[in-house]
Amino acid sequence: MKPLPLVWFGALALAACSQSTPETPAAAKPAPAPAASAAKTAGVAARAKARPAFTPPAEADLPAGPLGEEIRLGRAIFTDTPEHARDYVGNGLSCSNCHLDAGRLANSAPLWGAWGMYPQYRKKNGHVNSFGERLQGCFRFSMNGKAPPLDSDVIVALESYAWWMSKGAPNGVKLAGAGYPKENFKPPQPPDYARGAAVYAKDCALCHGADGQGQQVAGRNVFPPLWGPQSFNWGAGMHQLDNAAAFIKANMPLSRGGTLSDQDAWDVAMYMDAHERPQDPRYAGDVAATRVRYHDTAMSLYGTVVNGHLLGSGAAK
Incomplete structure (x- = not known):
C-alpha cells in the first residue's frame, strides 16, 4: 500500500483506540517542574555512566x-x-x-x-x-x-x-551498550510522518528502497524490508516508536550511526512504523480489543487511524 499522511499526535499522545472514538488523543501528562526535570536527567545520566563496560570474546x-x-x-x-x-x-x-x-x-x-x-x-x-x-x-x-x-x-x-x-560478563547487571540507548531520548517535537518521509528519502531509501521493501541478492536480504509482508509483524518490539527511534539514532544509516538528529530519528521511526505489516499473532478478530490488551501505549501505532485507515486492519498477508 502507498504511504498515507499521518494524523496529528500531540506530544506523543497517539490516538486511543476504541470502537467509538478511535482518533481521540490520549490525555497528555503535565510537564515536570524544571528543577525536577533537571534532577531526573542527571540521575539517568549517572546511572548510564555507572554501567560497566564489556567486550565480548573475539571470534578467533x-x-x-x-x-x-x-x-x-x-x-x-x-x-x-x-x-x-x-x-x-x-x-x-x-x-x-x-x-x-x-x-x-x-x-x-x-x-x-x-x-x-x-x-x-x-x-x-x-x-x-x-x-x-x-x-x-x-x-x-x-x-x-x-x-x-x-x-x-x-x-x-x-x-x-x-x-x-557473554563469557565474563556479570549476571543480572545492565551493561553499557546493552539494548538500544533510550534513556533521556525524547524528540524536541512530536514525531511527524511528513518530516519522516523526507528523512527516509534522503537517508534510508538508498538501502531499503523507496517502497521500504529492502534489497535482495540471490533471494537473500542484503538490506531488510521495513514494512509489508516480508517485514516484522505488529507484535515485534521494533514496531514501537521508542525502540525504532533509538535503534535508528544509534545505528543508522548503516556505518553512520549517530549522525541523524534526535528529531530525525523519531520522525523516520514514525514514518516506518506507520506502514502496514503482518498482523500481531495475538490478534483474536478485533483490532480495538487487541490494542487495548497488547498495544495500549503511546509508542504503538497499532490500532490508530492514519488518514482513515486503521493500522492493523489491513495487515499484509
Whole structure:
C-alpha cells in the first residue's frame, strides 16, 4: 500500500483506540517542574555512566570440539536465519538485521547485553521468561514465524552462542551498550510522518528502497524490508516508536550511526512504523480489543487511524 499522511499526535499522545472514538488523543501528562526535570536527567545520566563496560570474546577464540560446533551453529542461525532455521521463520529477516555485527555491536541490543538479564518477568507475555523463551518470541514476532521448541537444535544453538558471547560478563547487571540507548531520548517535537518521509528519502531509501521493501541478492536480504509482508509483524518490539527511534539514532544509516538528529530519528521511526505489516499473532478478530490488551501505549501505532485507515486492519498477508 502507498504511504498515507499521518494524523496529528500531540506530544506523543497517539490516538486511543476504541470502537467509538478511535482518533481521540490520549490525555497528555503535565510537564515536570524544571528543577525536577533537571534532577531526573542527571540521575539517568549517572546511572548510564555507572554501567560497566564489556567486550565480548573475539571470534578467533571460539572453542574447538562439540561445544564450539554448537556455538558456530548458533552464529550461523543468527546471521542467516532463513537458511538455518527455515522451519520457524515467516519472512526473510535474520536476527542480525536488528542485532548488528552478528549480535556483537553495542547499542544494537547485543547478545552479551541480554544473556545475563534472564530469567526476568516480561509484561509482554505476563510471566517470568527464560532466555530461551525470549528467543522464541523473536521467531514469533520479529520473524513472523513460529516458536522453535525450547529443546530444539535452533534454540540450544542460539543459547550456546549467546552464552559464549557473554563469557565474563556479570549476571543480572545492565551493561553499557546493552539494548538500544533510550534513556533521556525524547524528540524536541512530536514525531511527524511528513518530516519522516523526507528523512527516509534522503537517508534510508538508498538501502531499503523507496517502497521500504529492502534489497535482495540471490533471494537473500542484503538490506531488510521495513514494512509489508516480508517485514516484522505488529507484535515485534521494533514496531514501537521508542525502540525504532533509538535503534535508528544509534545505528543508522548503516556505518553512520549517530549522525541523524534526535528529531530525525523519531520522525523516520514514525514514518516506518506507520506502514502496514503482518498482523500481531495475538490478534483474536478485533483490532480495538487487541490494542487495548497488547498495544495500549503511546509508542504503538497499532490500532490508530492514519488518514482513515486503521493500522492493523489491513495487515499484509
